[in-house]
Amino acid sequence: MAGQENPYVLYGAYASYYTGKTRSYLRKKGIPFIERVVSHPRFRNVIRPTAQSKRVPILEAPDGTIIQDTTAIFEYLEARFPTPPALPPGPRQRLAAYLFDLFCSENMKIAWHYRWNFPEQNQRFVTMDFGRSFRPQGSDDELARYGDLIAAQMDGHRANIGITPDMFGVMDEIYFDLLDTLERHFTHYPFLLGGLPSVGDFGLMGPLFAHLARDPYPLHIMQMRSPRVFRWVEHMNTPEIRAPEFFDYPLEYLADDAVPETIVTLLRQFTQDYTPVYREGVALYNDWASRHASLPPGSIISPDGQDQPSLGRITVTLRGHTMTPASQAHSLWVLQRTLNWLKHLDAPARTACRDFAAECGAEELLALNLVRPLSRTRNRLSLG
Ligand SMILES: N[C@@H](CCC(=O)N[C@@H](CS)C(=O)NCC(=O)O)C(=O)O
Known part of the structure; x- marks a missing residue:
């Protein structure tokens, strides 16, 4: 396949909210890419110093262009790979997709909450998983050491996130509402707006994949409460557009600019x-x-x-x-x-x-x- 010898490179982590958006996008668009962790020597020596950013994901294009920020990466790639379109052509659907991406890009405090406020259920997995981004083949002790450093950093964000214990009930309400409505939705539709994944679906992968469908506590809730949502997340990480459950669904946005x-x-x-x-x-x-x-x-x-x-x-x-x-x-x-x-x-x-x-x-x-x-x-x- 063209581009396979010189693919895009996605630098990020499996535990990362934002990397999950871009990974899913690259897969569904069929863009040839490889993924590397942040401890890769090229990331340390070239990518991070050039981007001057401590965030992930960072995309390196075949021509050497280096971009941080999932929105900027999306704009860059969508212009170069317009098919299948992640921007629906109809104005109602396009607005719905943009709004999903907007709300999911900063507001999903539930993702933070369900990762960091349930140490008993999550901590071992989360710290070991974070640790592997820094020491991919490290021993348990090494992973725990790196993972603990990240966990301590995240704890420093606690005040900025603003979730106090009296908010825990509201977090449950928000998560359960989201799962229940999406569960109804994915009974009838493969993606948010019909038969193609849009920028809204990729935005939703931010909270739903790396945190809520990977960390043990919220994953258990998702699987038990809304198995169709769990399957949507799984499917969003595969390269094919066709979901097996929707074997005869047209691979296009809903007709007449309809929004469910x-x-x-x-x-x-x-x-x-x-x-x-x-x-x-x-x-x-x-x-x-x-x-x-x-x-x-x-x-x-x-x-x-x-x-x-x-x-x-x-x-x-x-x-x-x-x-x-x-x-x-x-x-x-x-x-x-x-x-x-x-x-x-x-x-x-x-x-x-x-x-x-x-x-x-x-x-x-x-x-x-x-x-x-x-x-x-x-x-x-x-x-x-
Ligand atoms: N607006 C950025 C946010 C990226 C971001 O904050 N990524 C997190 C990981 S999911 C990160 O690298 N955080 C490191 C930090 O805040 O120091 C995007 O859309 O790419």
Whole structure:
């Protein structure tokens, strides 16, 4: 196959939320690639220093281009491998897919919660698995040592994530709602929008694969409560589009730009749960951008060079619980992709999206406005 001698290289980890998105995308698109762990000598000596990023995944293209960030990787690859399309052509379906990817890119605190708040059930697997990214053929003791270092780092994020013990019940509610609605959905459809996986499916692989369908505690819940969801996750990691359970399903998006009721139900829940995060995040950013109006385009936002800086804490309410997580300016850059796409639609498509946004309760979210565009410069969030 063309490209096999000089494939793309995906640097990441099996335990990584974001690597799971890109791995699934590469497989389903049939893009020739190999995967390497972060302890590979080329990652340490070339990739990480060039990308100047401590995050994964990082993609190395055959021509030497190096990209961090799953959204940037998606944009780069989708333009080069448009078939089968991961962007549905119909405006309602495209908006649904973008919204899934948006909500899944930063808000799925359940993934963090079910990994790190159940040490008794998860810890041995998680630490050993993390350890193997650093010492792939290491002894148990070596793996445990590396794994513990990562676990300690993650514990440092606890305050920024903002899940306090009084929120544990809400986390269960959110996870169970998601599983139950998806279980209904995958009874009838192979993917979110019919017979092809979209950017929304790949976004959903972030939380659902590496954490919720691999860590022992949430995996057990998923398998027992929603076996069809578990099968969807399994299937999203195979190269073929055709799922055996849907042997005669057309390999295309649903006709007439239809979006199933289950997907609208989920989007309505997501917008209800997470619109405050964007409302408050945009307010904080707009205030910051106005106070830094003299900075030229390309200026890095973080004074100390952080790639995904926070501009401060926000106060939001999630299902009746007040939280004060760190704002994620990066998530506004992801939102901006959808806002820009909406701006450039023709009138009929815009009307279709306006009606669909109303069905999903997303009018407020999609009316948000960044006073100045965001960009990324050398894998750092910057001013546009
Ligand atoms: N926005 C980034 C997020 C990537 C990310 O945060 N990856 C995690 C692993 S799943 C990571 O590398 N974390 C390391 C850190 O935060 O230092 C993307 O979409 O690629």
